[in-house]
Amino acid sequence: MSLILYLLNQLYYRLFPGNKSINCQTSSRPGSRWGTLLFLILLFSGWNARAQFHAQRRQELKANSNWFHGAHRVDCNQEPPVSIEAPGYFPVAKRYERLRITDPLTPDFQTSFPGERNTNMIPVSHPLTGQFQFAVFPDQVYNRNFGMMPNGEFDPETFDPVTSDKHIAVVPFINDTNRYYIFNLGVEGTGLVYSVLDMRLDNGLGDIDPSAKAIPLKQWQYSYANFEVIGTVPGNNCNLWLLVAENLIVESSFNIYAFEITANGINTTPVTTKITKAFRPEILWDFQVSPDRKTIARIGLHVPEDTLTRKAASVNFLSFSPGTGQVGDSHLPAIDIPLHDFGLNIHGSFTPDNGFYMVNNGDYRPDKMLYLTRYDLSAYDNNYNPEKVPFALNYLILRQSEQGCPGVPPTLFFKPYNNSLYFNIPFGLKAGCPGGEGMKIVSKDLTAIRSLTGLGGRGWDVNGFSPDEIMLTVQNRFYTGNDVVYPYTPADTLPDLALDSVFCFDPTTPFPQLTLEAKAGYSNYVWNDGTAGPAKTVTQSGTYWVYYTGPCNTRVDSFRLRFRERKRIMPPDTVICDQRFPFDVRIGRAEFYLWDDNSTAQDRRIFKPGTYSVIFEALGCKQYDTLRVGGMLCPCNVSVPNAFSPNNDGLNDYFKPVMGLGCVPAQYSLRIYNRWGQLVYKSNNEFDRGWDGRTDNGTPADIGSYFYELRFNTSYRTDNYYHKGELILVR
Structure with a gap:
């Protein structure tokens, strides 16, 4: 805080030399002095490549390099990743799929759409070689041959075996390459337990240490809460933090617990933070920690108590301190997520470079495109400058189930890995399903995994899609389990403090002389220009950084000084x-x-x-x-189509007269009759969508000729409008 207070006082004295003190709170009164306050915010930017994000280090890439999906293993040790048959995993996956199926006559893997998330599991590979070692499920642990470990079974009544929520975490021992902590979240009313897995047991295949199995760590405060592992985060002192959320759906708050893991073991007393929710009740999911370790994102769905038909979704951000484990408010405002036809399958992820937050909210269009949304985290003061990232599909997503064909698309999940953001895509439909002209018909459902990188275009846009597809089959599910995370070591450079200093006054104003101060209490301070010492005086805007020696590694503080750009909030003229x-x-x-x-x-x-x-x-x-x-003064012109085709292809699906903006009708009336004079549709609302080609009972109307009558009054015509005519319904 010394840097913040120093900068605020220096700038304040230069602007208001007659004042002797400073009030650090900004005033919102219209009469306050404005355009002159220095404002400091956390900088979420990966500009300094010298301090590598932890997930891009070799040991973490190798430890998380094998992904299992049904009958296949995706090997990320190769570039690009390849899909390899994994017959040993398939029987295990079938066991969990059978537990999910409620209809015993339905074959395995046929009840869900391609791309659905599997029962949560974590495959763990060797941090040096990338060789697959073991897989952890909520109730069982399997060795590299997919044989269940001798002590690898947990009580299925306590640990839900079929949950797709993130209820497990694998955390390596610090300074011990043979042992891992396995954390399990129990069902409602139980709690968090941990076990120790030792790879030296069972002749090197690994096993749960029977003397350290299912040790209670935390009993939940509320038996009716929902729980999820947020993830494991490297701390600032060669330690790790395990973050767990306890959500009280019907309450106005939820809890986040941060358990510290050091070389001495687990601190059983977590750092606890109670977070107030924006809505109540609210369902929370997709917790994720940013690559720079300083922000927690979550997606929330507000479900009003009076109805399930009006819902609102948003991405909310919290700050996280890797030094203390504290969670707090973030400077990043919430992102409101629009809901589309396909409901609540909303998922998001930080991009690996920490620059953007990507969202899939089921925005499928009639042009056979899926539109992801990219939010620029550096433009949070301008509503994140959201931009659509279109991805081409080879068939049309249907609006309803037809002839046994799926009426909703598969759920799409993101998985960051190295410098790419991977996601699952639908590749086709069952034979005979309608999909529009040019659809590739396949004999069975297929899925694929594609990646998006920040290397093309302006970063994480349509130019960044990889041409490589990792082909899978219908026997696959895409999972988004927690990665295995390693602590920073003495060989790593740890990004620590990052401050973005913003000046509100006009850029033509001379830049004040400022003193930058690195975090105190360390040694060997060296700035980017080679000067030494914990403080540096600067006289111009720009980016500065300083290296220094911390308790267990080298750290870097970065500073960016810039002028605030003008913000437009009005719509265009x-x-x-x-x-x-x-x-x-x-x-x-x-x-x-x-x-x-x-x-x-x-x-x-x-x-x-x-x-x-x-x-x-x-x-x-x-x-x-x-x-x-x-x-x-606009004319009142009316145009009425003579045909429409309500076949849910997004083109001419509704019949409705088109009226010029100059009409402003009153007493609007549209009536449609069949050839026998029977009324099949009526509307007194000029703003409705029009006739969808269905009768009052919802059944599709017959193709053929119909007749309409359109009436309305308006003060902008000399006479009341009346017109009738014929229209043709085709399919």
Whole structure:
């Protein structure tokens, strides 16, 4: 904090030399001095390649280099990774799949769509050679030959064998390459236990030490809570942190426990943090720690108590301290995730370079494209600048089940590995399923795994898709288990403090002289220009870093000093039909609003053409934005199609008259009759989607001729509008 206070005081005295003290809180009052406050935030950027993210170190890549999916093993020791048959794993996978199937007459692996997440499991490989060593399931542990270890079975009544939630973790002993901790989360009302696996037992195949099996570590505070392992994180002192979430779905908070693991063993007293949820009740999943170890992301689904049909999803961020294990609020605001036709299969992941957060929310389009969404973590003050990343499919995703064909796409999961972000994709449909022109028909369901890298284009966009597909078959499930994580060693350079100093005043203002201070209490400080010492005076913006010797390794502090860029929150200038006044404008997210009419709401009702301005505060800086609105008298033209094809292909699926913006109809009425004069559809709402080609009872209407009547009144026509005509329904 010494650097923060020093920078704040230095800048404050330069701007307000008559003041003798500084209030570090930003003021949101309209009359406060603005445009002059230095604002400090954590920097989430991988600019300094000298300090490597832990997941990209050789030992972690090798330890997590084998992925098992049904009858196949994906070998990541090769470049690119390849799919290899793994007959030993297949009987084990079948056992867990049978436990999941409720219909005993249904064959194995046929009840779920391609890409569904498997029962949670963790395959562990040797950290030096990448050779597969053992696999851990919630209730059993198997050796490298997929034989169950002699003491590798746990009580299935206590440890759910078929959960796809992350209920297990494997953590290596520190300074001991032969032993591992295995952590298991029990079902409701039990708790967290750990066991010790020793690879020297059972003639080198490994076994659970019977004297250290299922040792209780933590009893849950609430029997009705849901639990999930967030992950294992390297600490700052050659230690590890095991993070576990205890979610109270119907309560307004949840708990995160951080268990410290050192060379001396497990600290049984965790660092505990209670987190207030944005919504209540809320279901939480996809917990993930960022590659730089400083942020925890989670996806939350708000399910109102009164209905299950109105849901809201969001990504929420928390800060994490690798030095203390403390969890707290993050400077990153929440990301609101829109829900699409395919519901709640929402999953996300940090990119391996820590620059973006990728989300799949089931955004499948009629153009046979799946659209991922990329959020730029460095642009959090501009709503993350979300951009769509389209991925081409070879068939059309259906909106409903037809003739035994799946009506929803497979769930898509992300798995970061090395410099790529892997995800599963659907590769085809069952023979005979409709999919549109040019669909590749295959004899059975296929899936594949593709990767996305930050090397092409601007990073993590459509140019970054790898051309290599890892082919799998229907007997596969994609899992997202917790990786095996190793502590930083004396040979590693540990990224520690990272500060991004932002100046709110105009960039033409002379840069003040500032003193940067590294974390105190260490030795051998060396800055990027070769100067020595814990402090450095700078006179210009830019990026600076300092190396120094920590308790068990070399550390690096980085500083970036820059001027705040102007932020736009108003929509673009526009011209509106005179008939459409008044209308509402919603501007971007900010911490304070003051419109030119002294209103302070985010929304503004516009009654006439003109220029509208707002003062707003975002991340400590007050700024100014304007919107120019023009007006014009628009004609009231009406166009009615003479045919439509309601076949769920996204093209002409609804029949509806198209009215010009100048109409503004009142007493709107649309009636459709079949050839015998029977009413099959009616609407009094100009904003509905129109007729979907179905009768009142929901059955598809016959193809052929129908007749419509359209009526409405409007003050912008001299006469009331009435028109009737014929339309053709085709499929």
